[in-house]
Amino acid sequence: MPKPPAPSSLFWKLHRRLARLNTVLFRRTRGRVGGTYFGGPPVLLLHHVGRRSGRARINPLIYLDDAPRLVIIASKGGVDTHPAWFHNLMAMSATEVELPGGERRRVRPRVAEGAERASLWERAVAIYRPYATYATHTRREIPVVVLEPAGGSAPEGR
Incomplete structure (x- = not known):
């Protein structure tokens, strides 16, 4: 399978600006704007630290609420x-996410495997069909990440 062309630097600049705009809208409106993906599935803000x-x-x-856990797809x-x-x-033992409504949760990530992964996938x-379409265009198994509740309030690396 030939490798698809890499997105241009202009694409990535636009992508980063739209992500920043989404973050600002999400926070200012407590998730009423920027809290869904094109009017569909709900969105959370994931805090992480660049490894490099x-x-x-x-x-x-996009996330799936599997109370008390949250699920995201890589x-x-x-x-x-x-x-x-x-x-x-x-690479982080714990971090923080922001949910619509202004709720913040400290979470620990882990990758779901086996039957748990299949069920969550x-x-x-079911809530976002393009995941299945994307899976047909990649050679990798797309990780299903479970965010378990963790104690504390500030993300690691901040």
Whole structure:
């Protein structure tokens, strides 16, 4: 399978600006704006620290509420690589997420496997069908990340 062309630097600049705008709208409206993905599934803000840069980062991500856990899908990466936020998150023992309504939760990440992964994947695809489509365009198994509740209030690396 040929490798798809890398997005241009203009694409990434636009992507970063839209993510920042989404974050501002999400916070100012307590999730009423920027709290869903194109009017569909709910979005949370994931706080993580760049492994190379050491800089604090925030990614708006679609999530599945599996109380008291949250579930996110590491879909958008390369054909055979996971996205940078996934690697950053998995390098941290705990971090913080912001949910619509202004709620903040401290969480510990882990990757779901086996039957748990299959069950959560089906539920996630039911709320956001493009996950299944994306999975047909990659050679990697797309991780299903479970965010378990963790104690404390400030994210690691801040």
